[in-house]
Amino acid sequence: xxxxxxxxxxxxxxxxxxxxxxxxxxxxxxxxxxxxxxxxxxxxxxxxxxxxxxxxxxxxxxxxxxxxxxxxxxxxxxxxxxxxxxxxxxxxxxxxxxxxxxxxxxxxxxxxxxxxxxxxxxxxxxxxxxxxxxxxxxxxxxxxxxxxxxxxxxxxxxxxxxxxxxxxxxxxxxxxxxxxxxxxxxxxxxxxxxxxxxxxxxxxxxxxxxxxxxxxxxxxxxxxxxxxxxxxxxxxxxxxxxxxxxxxxxxxxxxxxxxxxxxxxxxxxxxxxxxxxxxxxxxxxxxxxxxxxxxxxxxxxxxxxxxxxxxxxxxxxxxxxxxxxxxxxxxxxxxxxxxxxxxxxxxxxxxxxxxxxxxxxxxxxxxxxxxxxxxxxxxxxxxxxxxxxxxxxxxxxxxxxxxxxxxxxxxxxxxxxxxxxxxxxxxxxxxxxxxxxxxxxxxxxxxxxxxxxxxxxxxxxxxxxxxxxxxxxxxxxxxxxxxxxxxxxxxxxxxxxxxxxxxxxxxxxxxxxxxxxxxxxxxxxxxxxxxxxxxxxxxxxxxxxxxxxxxxxxxxxxxxxxxxxxxxxxxxxxxxxxxxxxxxxxxxxxxxxxxxxxxxxxxxxxxxxxxxxxxxxxxxxxxxxxxxxxxxxxxxxxxxxxxxxxxxxxxxxxxxxxxxxxxxxxxxxxxxxxxxxxxxxxxxxxxxxxxxxxxxxxxxxxxxxxxxxxxxxxxxxxxxxxxxxxxxxxxxxxxxxxxxxxxxxxxxxxxxxxxxxxxxxxxxxxxxxxxxxxxxxxxxxxxxx
Numbered sequence: 001x002x003x004x005x006x007x008x009x010x011x012x013x014x015x016x017x018x019x020x021x022x023x024x025x026x027x028x029x030x031x032x033x034x035x036x037x038x039x040x041x042x043x044x045x046x047x048x049x050x051x052x053x054x055x056x057x058x059x060x061x062x063x064x065x066x067x068x069x070x071x072x073x074x075x076x077x078x079x080x081x082x083x084x085x086x087x088x089x090x091x092x093x094x095x096x097x098x099x100x101x102x103x104x105x106x107x108x109x110x111x112x113x114x115x116x117x118x119x120x121x122x123x124x125x126x127x128x129x130x131x132x133x134x135x136x137x138x139x140x141x142x143x144x145x146x147x148x149x150x151x152x153x154x155x156x157x158x159x160x161x162x163x164x165x166x167x168x169x170x171x172x173x174x175x176x177x178x179x180x181x182x183x184x185x186x187x188x189x190x191x192x193x194x195x196x197x198x199x200x201x202x203x204x205x206x207x208x209x210x211x212x213x214x215x216x217x218x219x220x221x222x223x224x225x226x227x228x229x230x231x232x233x234x235x236x237x238x239x240x241x242x243x244x245x246x247x248x249x250x251x252x253x254x255x256x257x258x259x260x261x262x263x264x265x266x267x268x269x270x271x272x273x274x275x276x277x278x279x280x281x282x283x284x285x286x287x288x289x290x291x292x293x294x295x296x297x298x299x300x301x302x303x304x305x306x307x308x309x310x311x312x313x314x315x316x317x318x319x320x321x322x323x324x325x326x327x328x329x330x331x332x333x334x335x336x337x338x339x340x341x342x343x344x345x346x347x348x349x350x351x352x353x354x355x356x357x358x359x360x361x362x363x364x365x366x367x368x369x370x371x372x373x374x375x376x377x378x379x380x381x382x383x384x385x386x387x388x389x390x391x392x393x394x395x396x397x398x399x400x401x402x403x404x405x406x407x408x409x410x411x412x413x414x415x416x417x418x419x420x421x422x423x424x425x426x427x428x429x430x431x432x433x434x435x436x437x438x439x440x441x442x443x444x445x446x447x448x449x450x451x452x453x454x455x456x457x458x459x460x461x462x463x464x465x466x467x468x469x470x471x472x473x474x475x476x477x478x479x480x481x482x483x484x485x486x487x488x489x490x491x492x493x494x495x496x497x498x499x500x501x502x503x504x505x506x507x508x509x510x511x512x513x514x515x516x517x518x519x520x521x522x523x524x525x526x527x528x529x530x531x532x533x534x535x536x537x538x539x540x541x542x543x544x545x546x547x548x549x550x551x552x553x554x555x556x557x558x559x560x561x562x563x564x565x566x567x568x569x570x571x572x573x574x575x576x577x578x579x580x581x582x583x584x585x586x587x588x589x590x591x592x593x594x595x596x597x598x599x600x601x602x603x604x605x606x607x608x609x610x611x612x613x614x615x616x617x618x619x620x621x622x623x624x625x626x627x628x629x630x631x632x633x634x635x636x637x638x639x640x641x642x643x644x645x646x647x648x649x650x651x652x653x654x655x656x657x658x659x660x661x662x663x664x665x666x667x668x669x670x671x672x673x674x675x676x677x678x679x680x681x682x683x684x685x686x687x688x689x690x691x692x693x694x695x696x697x698x699x700x701x702x703x704x705x706x707x708x709x710x711x712x713x714x715x716x717x718x719x720x721x722x723x724x725x726x727x728x729x730x731x732x733x734x735x736x737x738x739x740x741x742x743x744x745x746x747x748x749x750x751x752x753x754x755x756x757x758x759x760x761x762x763x764x765x766x767x768x769x770x771x772x773x774x775x776x777x778x779x780x781x782x783x784x785x
Contacts (some may be wrong), residue, residue, distance in 0.1 A: 040257035048707035060561035074222035075108035089450025114193035124623030139266030145626030149252030172251030174276035177243035187230025208241015288672035292428030303648035318348035409634035410619020411496035427512035443489035529634030531619030571608030610638035651762035675743035683741035699743035716752025745775035
């Protein structure tokens with residue numbers, strides 16, 4: 001496997017760096033709903049230090065995230081909001097926060113508990129967080145995600161069912177786990193955290209032992225139980241088995257975190273869990289890969305102590321209701337050329353745990369430093385859970401690598417990396433397909449979320465390793481000629497298409513680890529499926545006056561806080577063409593025309609024709625990270641369907657709202673109005689309201705209104721017989737003023753009256769009412785008023 005450290009400008013053809021064809025602009029949030037994510041465990045006992053790592057996915061704006069620590073008994077400690085810059089990361093030291101607990105909470109302080117983060121935005125996944133639980137003294141490290149429970153936010157309700165299922169994959173009522181031991185002295189722990197406001201009942205069962213064991217636990221609101229698994233393992237020779245956990249509350253109320261450890265060697269790794277499976281057959285071919293498993297001795301540039309040799313391990317458990325045959329394979333690089341090695345199949349009965357014998361698989365090729373393990377089976381996602389990684393012979397160095405689904409996707413984001421204080425982050429990017437992949441790795445760093453852009457080119461089945469520390473040390477130039485500064489320290493990274501175009505798919509497996517080579521610790525990174533978070537029809541609910549027109553636009557919203565205009569690339573329709581029609585082709589797609597009074601739904605669809613699997617479908621932001629392994633494939637949608645509601649009103653009435661002024665006109669005033677010399681008379685100002693046939697106000701600005709007067713000839717006041725006397729436009733309330741006056745040489749000598757009819761048009765369309773006006777020298781009466 002090659003490491004990417006230099007010559008980055010030559011890796012991708014210039015043409016591949018073109019910008020997206022879609023117009024984009026920053027998204028302006030409107031709902032600002034609160035989203036909460038929960039982590040099952042923090043620890044400060046013995047020499048553990050816990051750190052919350054927060055990542056802002058928005059490239060357009062900063063975000064404020066509020067952490068909360070829950071003590072073991074459920075007591076909450078709200079911490080100050082953390083302001084995270086656009087595309088930035090931030091950390092919260094749990095140990096330091098607990099050292100400053102107010103006096104009234106001191107009695108509740110514990111050495112373990114759970115945590116939450118909360119923020120306000122329009123979707124899940126604007127901010128993510130993970131928990132690092134680190135003990136450098138004893139060479140122990142664990143990493144856990146903050147998980148979003150299901151059902152948050154109105155913006156989530158319109159998602160396609162497969163997308164909701166993917167977002168909620170970490171939330172269930174029954175979980176299945178896999179435990180294993182490297183020595184008979186090894187043990188572990190299991191944290192059960194109640195994230196809800198009511199009590200939960202939990203049932204725990206451990207299988208694979210000579211005598212299956214179990215326990216029932218009651219959790220009060222927001223409380224956490226920390227269970228020592230060694231009490232189940234002690235005195236038993238079994239080295240691997242299963243764990244089943246069932247809770248009585250709603251899905252997502254219980255969050256889990258588990259770890260396996262051997263304090264005699266410094267062995268530590270996360271305990272894998274998955275949502276329980278109920279289906280017994282059917283499904284499709286599922287492929288997973290654990291990438292970057294270290295083998296043999298590593299390059300001295302990675303700073304491992306001399307003589308440390310790594311060996312891969314792999315445990316599997318079938319949690320489906322029927323047998324699963326798992327097909328195995330290894331891909332690795334030798335001399336810059338991808339090679340493969342088949343492995344024997346594993347057939348697993350329901351509930352069975354088995355070890356894959358790969359400890360010595362590449363010991364005869366010491367020049368190989370890493371490998372990618374793949375496994376496939378026919379069934380449902382999550383039928384087979386796996387624990388894979390690498391360890392040295394002593395069990396002190398342990399590098400867990402969780403399996404990930406293999407499938408085309410949109411961008412993949414790793415929410416946090418660290419390269420300071422003796423720590424480094426390594427990523428492996430593997431191309432599992434038979435076609436070459438051109439990619440762009442964007443490393444965000446610093447308080448302002450600056451970007452360092454690394455082009456990658458992967459031949460079929462080839463892989464690259466990105467060592468963040470090595471990129472910093474070698475001062476490698478990115479595609480724009482920038483370097484990653486020595487003080488970058490921490491950040492996030494996104495793998496996507498070279499042009500950064502949202503629709504361009506990638507087909508890679510992307511995983512990493514944050515490690516300290518001298519202290520023998522490694523924690524897993526967390527990768528997220530990035531993509532669209534919703535869509536906008538603008539205007540969303542206009543009122544249109546028949547036969548007015550309204551130009552609709554359609555945009556989808558991207559995970560980084562941008563929106564992309566696809567108005568001209570979408571298909572347009574309405575559900576009531578007798579009310580509103582809309583152009584779907586031609587020069588003005590999305591142009592709606594009022595036809596008659598009523599309501600109609602405007603429905604843009606992008607793309608107009610759905611793209612069916614196995615072809616790529618538009619990526620959808622998963623809103624979830626580090627779901628119990630093995631994770632489902634990144635979700636997608638065959639189409640993005642928008643909706644707007646247009647109300648069309650037919651202007652066929654005008655009502656009088658109020659009298660503004662009335663009174664006599666002097667000869668001077670009449671002269672100013674252009675009347676003949678010696679004229680006098682009377683005036684009246686009124687405000688008119690545009691109405692529909694039911695008398696409802698039409699509150700639309702800019703509608704052209706004009707009136708037409710008809711008077712008998714001759715008449716006592718010398719008024720003209722007919723003529724359009726004025727025109728104007730409605731204001732935002734659908735109102736407009738009208739002036740009535742008479743100026744005549746007959747006034748005030750004569751006070752004769754003249755009956756005049758007035759009719760109105762709106763947008764050139766006649767309105768139904770006709771006004772009766774009686775003029776005299778001393779008054780003007782309109783419809784009897």
